[in-house]
Amino acid sequence: MSEQPRGMKTPRSRRWVLSRAAMVAAGVAVPSTWIASNALADPASPKLAEVDMELVLVAALVDPPKPDMAPTDPCGPHVKLVETAMEAKKLLEGKNVDEHFGSATVQAYAKWQEELGYTGIDANGLPGKTTLTKLAEGQFTIVNEVAAGDRNDSYGGERTNTRTVEMLTKADELFSAEIGLTQGSYTNSNPGSAGTHDGGGVIDIGVNSLGETERWELVKALRTVGFAAWLRTPDQGFDYHIHAVGVADPDLSSSAQAQVHDYYVGKNGLANHDADNTPDEYKVDFTWWEKYKRG
Secondary structure (H helix, E strand, C coil): CCCCCCCCCCCCCHHHHHHHHHHHHCCCCCCHHHHHHHHHCCCCCCCCEEEEHHHHHHHHHHCCCCCCCCCCCCCHHHHHHHHHHHHHCCCCCHHHCCCCCCHHHHHHHHHHHHHCCCCHHHHCCCCCHHHHHHHHCCCEEEECCCCCCCCCEEECCEEECHHHHHHHHHHHHHCCCCCCEEECCCCCCCHHHCCCCCCCCEEEEECCCCCHHHHHHHHHHHHHCCEEEEEECHHHCCCCEEEEEECCCCCCCHHHHHHHHHHHCCECCCCCCCECCCCHHHCCCCCCHHHHHHC
16 A cells, blocks of 8 residues: 655544534543544444353253253353354254254264364364354354363373363362273274274273272262263173263264263263162262363
8 A cells, every 4th residue: 555645634534523523612632542543443343142162062962862952051042153154054954053952963063074174083063163263253253162182191191182181180189099090082992982982081990999989989079070970880791990071072972972961861871871870979960171160
């Protein structure tokens, strides 16, 4: 852009002249910064609605296996904004813009991830920070972002992501003994895990050195910081251990996602969907890591 010839004054709008004249008439000093900012200001842009990423992730885990299409409170309005943005991109039919992050919405989001070039666990149908930010352009803003962090982090020598490490570290502070992992995340080395460990946020904990009460206390500590956690037993066909899934972890495999729904409705996270075997005194309200940290 060429420079303005020296000595020429910038034309003022009629509104600017009138407003300045009114202030002068009223005896109000007109600061030069006010003049500059008002001369250059653009009309205010409409404020975009906010989408709470935590609530969208919770709905994406809790909603799909539901027997009905009821939204999960208070997630519905946030889910609808995401669904509306996907409808605008021809990823989701209008009939599915319903505040329910069901199977159709999960599939549509996975398609969006694939369109952006992602594969594998990065196209699992759960909103991640990068893909949700891209979807949000011109549609909504994002609050309460969730990130798995470094996928090559570790806890006790077992691979998992940074979010899970932070959760385990806090659970360890709440528990009287040391937490020792027997299986981490991002691994398919154990066929008996049915794919739950293929993604992030899932770990198994050895409990052979713990008494019965300590085992349940550890389950409670894990649940307190945001894990869906169960004590697995020989009656269920397992050696004693604790299986835990990080609620709202965006890297969960599809089978781990289904376990969060089971936990939400008080079931055991196994194929038979039996009732949770945890004694009532060791159960806690449904929560997740970011919510726990806020207190």
